[in-house]
Amino acid sequence: MQAFGTHAGSLIRHRFAGLLLALVALFLSACSSTHVRTDAEFDVARDLGGKSVVLVEPSIQLFEMQASGLMEPRADWTRAAREKLPAAINAILDQRKANLKPEYRVSADLPSDARPRQVLALNEAVINTIFTHSYLHVPLPTRGASRRKPLSWTLGPGVSAIREETGADYMLTVIVRDSYTSTGRAALMILAAALQIGVLQGGQQFGVATLVDLRTGDVVWFNVLSDSLGDLRDVEGAQATASKLLKGLPL
Numbered sequence: 001m002q003a004f005g006t007h008a009g010s011l012i013r014h015r016f017a018g019l020l021l022a023l024v025a026l027f028l029s030a031c032s033s034t035h036v037r038t039d040a041e042f043d044v045a046r047d048l049g050g051k052s053v054v055l056v057e058p059s060i061q062l063f064e065m066q067a068s069g070l071m072e073p074r075a076d077w078t079r080a081a082r083e084k085l086p087a088a089i090n091a092i093l094d095q096r097k098a099n100l101k102p103e104y105r106v107s108a109d110l111p112s113d114a115r116p117r118q119v120l121a122l123n124e125a126v127i128n129t130i131f132t133h134s135y136l137h138v139p140l141p142t143r144g145a146s147r148r149k150p151l152s153w154t155l156g157p158g159v160s161a162i163r164e165e166t167g168a169d170y171m172l173t174v175i176v177r178d179s180y181t182s183t184g185r186a187a188l189m190i191l192a193a194a195l196q197i198g199v200l201q202g203g204q205q206f207g208v209a210t211l212v213d214l215r216t217g218d219v220v221w222f223n224v225l226s227d228s229l230g231d232l233r234d235v236e237g238a239q240a241t242a243s244k245l246l247k248g249l250p251l
Helices: 006-026 040-044 075-095 115-134 157-166 183-194 235-245
Strands: 032-038 052-055 059-065 071-073 170-181 205-213 219-227
Touching (some): 115 157, 115 205, 170 235
Parallel strands (some): 059 170
Antiparallel strands (some): 032 219
């Protein structure tokens, strides 16, 4: 675990940015879709009754797509979404009578080599690998090209650090990138369509949600979301996104 330091964390974030670009390519034509996968045992016994769940502080970023296609980060939209989406997720889990632990946020004072930080960095790396193999169909040396098998990925026993911090049985991770078409981009899209010179892409919403067993480290549920109409800037939109992200979660 010590191999994951500050540089490694930055590298993982960079690679995850690449993953999100791949999501754009994969779901370019999709209006709204989700792709759920579970491990073999979880698929048989889909019940978390009596088990506790902790939502790790979601990774959320919102952008405005400029006329050129450049994605401009919008801090104001992102701040709003970072309040609305977790609240919507917690509301859904509460309605399903989940045993919710307080949302887990890593303290800013915690050093980069602290075990909880390393576990969360490893979690992002595993998410990236699962998506690359199972959704982009990239073969892996130990798994070949087969992608229809149940999930068989694990973070290992190091997840006990999160279990000790939170007292939860399962860790829920949510990562969302959302972009919105600017006025200039919309005008360009209309012009391109009118001149029949091509179809320009507008804003898109992409997300990944995973559930990890904090007793074993196993990834037991994995969902990928793509939505051309999703909107995290208002309460109703956040609720709709939360519902899609939690599709197939056995609660």
